[in-house]
Amino acid sequence: MKITPVSHEWSGSLARRSGAPTGVVVHHAAHPRCGAATIHGWHIARKWKGIGYHFVVRKDGTIETGRPEWAIGSHTMSVNSRIGVCLEGNFETEVPLAAQLAALAWLIHVYLAGKYGKLVVTRHRDHAATSCPGKNLPWPIQAAPAAPAAPSRPQPAPATKPAPARPTRREGARKDAHVREIQRRLNVKRARDGRGRALVVDGDFGPRTKEAVMSFQRAQKIGIDGVVGPETWARLLR
Numbered sequence: 478m479k480i481t482p483v484s485h486e487w488s489g490s491l492a493r494r495s496g497a498p499t500g501v502v503v504h505h506a507a508h509p510r511c512g513a514a515t516i517h518g519w520h521i522a523r524k525w526k527g528i529g530y531h532f533v534v535r536k537d538g539t540i541e542t543g544r545p546e547w548a549i550g551s552h553t554m555s556v557n558s559r560i561g562v563c564l565e566g567n568f569e570t571e572v573p574l575a576a577q578l579a580a581l582a583w584l585i586h587v588y589l590a591g592k593y594g595k596l597v598v599t600r601h602r603d604h605a606a607t608s609c610p611g612k613n614l615p616w617p618i619q620a621a622p623a624a625p626a627a628p629s630r631p632q633p634a635p636a637t638k639p640a641p642a643r644p645t646r647r648e649g650a651r652k653d654a655h656v657r658e659i660q661r662r663l664n665v666k667r668a669r670d671g672r673g674r675a676l677v678v679d680g681d682f683g684p685r686t687k688e689a690v691m692s693f694q695r696a697q698k699i700g701i702d703g704v705v706g707p708e709t710w711a712r713l714l715r
């Protein structure tokens with residue numbers, strides 16, 4: 478796999494990120510047909526400096542460049558210093574195809590991980606009240622299957638085995654082992670419900686658990702939505 482550079486004319490100078498990116502945020506364009514150049518035009522029309530994403534992954538698996546990797550993006554209010562990746566398509570209504578998913582997996586797990594080390598990978602909806610990148614996008618993005626083309630430089634050996642992925646949990650889950658783990662960890666982290674009480678570890682994700690999740694998210698300065706997605710799990714497991 479490779480990356481296809483697209484040159485963009487910026488409407489101002491881009492701000493530089495301090496240090497390396499710490500994460501990747503995945504988006505969809507909510508549009509059936511568009512590439513980096515089209516999206517750049519949309520974002521210029523919004524009076525931005527240009528395309529807010531760092532990469533656009535087309536349906537055929539072509540990976541196009543948006544903002545340079547050194548620049549702060551304009552894609553997810555609270556975490557614009559992370560790399561923003563946008564998928565062509567609307568995955569509320571369409572289902573992504575294998576070529577596009579394989580390119581996304583390569584971009585995240587081979588290209589970016591090879592360059593910056595392991596990055597936290599989240600969806601736009603993990604940070605804000607949005608359906609982006611759509612309910613039909615399989616999540617999490619699995620590492621690419623044994624890649625036939627080895628990257629040109631050796632992959633750094635993973636220092637630590639990543640914890641097994643935990644599923645997203647939200648209000649309404651009942652008698653659930655993952656909710657019990659969430660409640661136990663929230664208690665350990667001293668996150669309390671709206672009345673300042675520790676949680677009963679019963680596996681039922683009710684309003685008190687949601688309040689404690691939100692209080693934890695507030696303390697962690699991450700998106701406050703009361704849903705335990707990848708980002709919140711990552712913080713809980715620390």
Ligand SMILES: [Zn+2]
Pocket residue numbers: 503504505552601607609610
């Ligand atoms: Zn988005």
